[in-house]
C-alpha cells in the first residue's frame with residue numbers, strides 16, 4: 461500500500477461517500493480528527509431542525525394531540541432501520557429503551573421460550589453490560605452462566621463456542637462486532653450452530669449497525685438489539701433498537717408488562733394482553749424528541765447505503781493497520797484487532813502499555829480515539845464522515861507523540877470516562 465499522504469488524498473478524491481461529510485456538524489470545520497464514532501457519532505446537520513420541529517410545532521402547538529403521530533414513532537423509525545440498515549422486514553424492529561434494557565427484555569423472553577434449559581452462554585470478553593445482564597438474569601432465575609473464553613484481539617473462536625453448546629443451553633448472547641478488538645462474528649454460522657443445539661441467540665449489534673453489512677433475514681437471526689448513538693448518529697442516550705423475527709413475536713412475552721405493549725392500549729383494560737406485533741416489546745412512553753434524532757441518523761445511513769459504508773469502513777481500517785505496522789510497531793505498539801479485514805468491523809484497536817497516556821496526548825492534539833482497559837487505544841473512523849487523510853494525520857500525530865515521548869508526562873490515573 462502507498463503510505464504517502466497524497467495516496468490518502470487520492471482515496472478521498474475517489475470516495476463515493478465524500479459528500480456526506482458536509483451533512484455532519486463540525487466535520488471539516490472543527491479541525492478535530494474524530495476517531496470515536498463507535499462511541500458517540502457526530503451530529504447530523506439536520507438534527508437541530510428536526511428537534512426544533514418536534515418541540516416548536518408538535519409539542520408547543522400540537523400538545524397532547526400530537527400523540528396520534530408520536531405513538532407510531534418507535535415502529536416508524538424501527539421500520540426505517542429494518543429496511544435501510546438491518547436487512548429486516550417491516551414490523552420486526554422497535555426503537556425503545558436502552559440497549560441494556562432491550563437486552564434484558566429479549567433475554568428473559570428467550571429464556572422463557574426454552575423451558576427446562578438452565579444455562580445462558582456469553583463471551584467472557586463481551587461488553588460489560590451484556591455480561592452483567594446475563595449474570596443478573598441467570599441469578600434471578602437460578603440459571604448457570606457459561607462464559608466462553610475469547611481472544612482479546614481475535615475475538616471468539618466459533619469452535620470454542622460450539623463446545624459450550626449442549627441441550628442445557630437456553631440462550632446465547634453475543635456481539636456481532638466485539639467492542640474492544642472490533643472482531644467480527646459470523647452471525648449466520650453461529651446462529652445456525654446455536655439453533656442446532658436448540659438455543660436462541662440474542663445478537664448485540666451496537667458496533668455493527670451502520671458499520672458492517674447486517675442482513676438479519678438472510679442470516680436467520682431470531683433476536684437482536686443495538687444502540688443508535690454510534691454509527692447511526694442518533695445522539696447521546698438515544699433509544700436503542702430491538703429486533704424480533706416476525707415468526708417468533710407471538711411466541712415470546714417480555715418481562716416488563718407496560719401499557720405501550722398492550723393490545724388496544726387506550727381501552728385501559730383490566731389485564732395485560734400484549735399486542736401481537738413487535739410493539740409487544742415496548743414498555744412505556746417513548747422518548748419522542750430522542751426518536752426524532754434517531755430518525756435523522758437512520759435516514760442518513762440508509763441514504764449512504766450500508767454496503768458502501770462497510771466498504772469504506774474496511775478501507776479506512778486497512779489504512780490504520782498499514783500505518784500502524786509501518787510507523788507504530790517500531791515503538792512497541794501492536795495491532796490488537798484481527799489482521800484480516802474480512803474479520804473486522806469498522807474500528808481498529810492498538811495495544812500499548814502507555815495506551816492511556818497516549819490517548820490523553822492525542823486528545824490534547826485534537827485527535828480523539830478512546831482508551832479501553834487494560835492497555836488499548838481504540839480508533840473508530842466512522843465511514844460516513846471520516847476522510848482517509850484524517851486517518852493519515854491522526855496516525856502521524858500518534859507516531860510523533862511516540863517518537864517525542866510527549867505522552868510520558870500525562871497521568872497514569874484514569875479519568876471517570878475514557
Ligand SMILES: Cc1ncc(COP(=O)(O)O)c(C=O)c1O
Pocket residue numbers: 558559560561587589590635639664666667687700
Ligand atoms: C456492545 C455494546 N452493548 C451495549 C452498549 C451500551 O448499552 P446502553 O445503551 O444500554 O448503555 C454498548 C456501548 O455503550 C456496547 O458497546
Ligand SMILES: Nc1ccccc1C(=O)C[C@H](N)C(=O)O
Pocket residue numbers: 498499500639640877
Ligand atoms: N454509551 C457511552 C456512554 C459514555 C461513554 C461511552 C459510551 C459508549 O457507548 C461506549 C461504547 N459502547 C464502547 O464500546 O466502549
